[in-house]
Amino acid sequence: MRLARLFTGSQSYSLDQQTAVVLPFPPEAVQLLLDCIVANAIDPESGRAKNKTGEALLELTRQIVTSNQSFANTQERVLLTLRDSTNCKRFPFSSQSKQSVTLVRLAVGDPNSRQGSGKYIVRQFISGAAEVVLANSVAYLTERGTIESLSQEARFRYEEAMTNYNLQGLRTICCGYVDFDATSAEMPHKPLERGFCLLGVVGVEESIRPEVPGAVEACMRAGIRVMMITGDAPLTAVNIAQRCGLLRTDRSSDDAVVRF
Numbered sequence: 001m002r003l004a005r006l007f008t009g010s011q012s013y014s015l016d017q018q019t020a021v022v023l024p025f026p027p028e029a030v031q032l033l034l035d036c037i038v039a040n041a042i043d044p045e046s047g048r049a050k051n052k053t054g055e056a057l058l059e060l061t062r063q064i065v066t067s068n069q070s071f072a073n074t075q076e077r078v079l080l081t082l083r084d085s086t087n088c089k090r091f092p093f094s095s096q097s098k099q100s101v102t103l104v105r106l107a108v109g110d111p112n113s114r115q116g117s118g119k120y121i122v123r124q125f126i127s128g129a130a131e132v133v134l135a136n137s138v139a140y141l142t143e144r145g146t147i148e149s150l151s152q153e154a155r156f157r158y159e160e161a162m163t164n165y166n167l168q169g170l171r172t173i174c175c176g177y178v179d180f181d182a183t184s185a186e187m188p189h190k191p192l193e194r195g196f197c198l199l200g201v202v203g204v205e206e207s208i209r210p211e212v213p214g215a216v217e218a219c220m221r222a223g224i225r226v227m228m229i230t231g232d233a234p235l236t237a238v239n240i241a242q243r244c245g246l247l248r249t250d251r252s253s254d255d256a257v258v259r260f
Contacts, residue, residue, distance in 0.1 A: 001052040001206050003059055004170050007161035008033060008200030009143040010154075020065045026145035027069040033141070033199040034061050034074045036175040039102040040127035042075065044082040044090075056204050057127075057173065089187040099128025101191040105182055120182040124191050126175070130162045130201050133174035136194035147197050161201055169239030170203035171232055206240070213245040 003015040013021050023030055038061065041054035049055040061074040081104055082088050093100035101124060108119040126133055139147050140154055148154070165172050176196035219226050228246055230237045241247040 001056045001204060003056050003063065003202065004168070004205040005161075005165055005203035006060070006064075006200055007158065007165075007203075009141065010157055011143070012161055012164075015060075015063055017059065017063070019063075020070075021063055022065055022067060024143050025066060025141075027066050029141055029145035030064060030066055030069075031071060031074070032177065033175060034064065034071050035078055036125040036127060036177055036199055037061075037202075038075050038078040039082065039104070039125045040093075040100040040175075042079060042082070044079060047079055052206075053171070053173070053204060057202060060202070087187070091191055093128065097128070098132045099126055101126050103187055103191060105187065121179050122182050122188060124178050124180070124196075126177065126191070126196060127173055130158075130172035130174035133176050133196065134158055134162070134198065137176055137196040137198045138194070139196075140198040141200075150198065158198065158201060163235065165201070165203035166235035167239065168203070168205075169236055169243065170205050171236055173202045173204065175199040175202070208240070208243045213243070216245040 002017070006013045006015055006021070008023070009025065013023070015021060037057050041049055041057045043050045049058050058075060061071050064071060082090070082102070087105040089103040091097075091101040091103075104123045104125070105120050106123055108121055134155070138150055140150050140158070142148055162172050162174075176198050178192055178196050180192065216226050226246060228237070228241055228244065230240070232240065238247065
């Protein structure tokens, strides 16, 4: 599993483990994106990623920089927050919701003040299937670090990026957040379902092991029907099936059936 692409603001960026990606955003805007990614990708108990997708996503904290700041300490800082059960609540990824959510209580006021204002907000970070998060979003983060309404044009740019990533066989994970008032001393019992601000879409590539196409071909020649069951987006699934040898242009349509 490796990082491949990132769409945020209005631009798409190639991700390469050997080269840092400089985003033309204010540092605090980039920090929002990375906080969201880390909050939903890491296991607070072990301090490590929850799965292979999470491992790839955490690499963003080392690959992304701005013109005057790196974010390599994001994982350590967010981990301290996640381990504070009084001010943090998590809702793990499920196949039904297709998303994971982290709620964090934050003091309102000067972040450098030890006393704060005595008021709090709850920040909800959400990461999940791109089409699900996008459908429930109403705003997006711009390169200027401002939050703007998700117009039809802006929504189309996100949809276009997601489609392009899926056509490349990439798994797309969308990140967003929303702030709301903390109305009691207790953390909310459930997260909000809509009203998010989009932070970005990450495209992750899952490599096909070299021996897979040959194994698929051998099974087919032996009369064994090979099936692939996946929760990926349809275009991503088709690309992976083609790379595995399950779908081929030189094979009759009777040899392969695709159902969504």
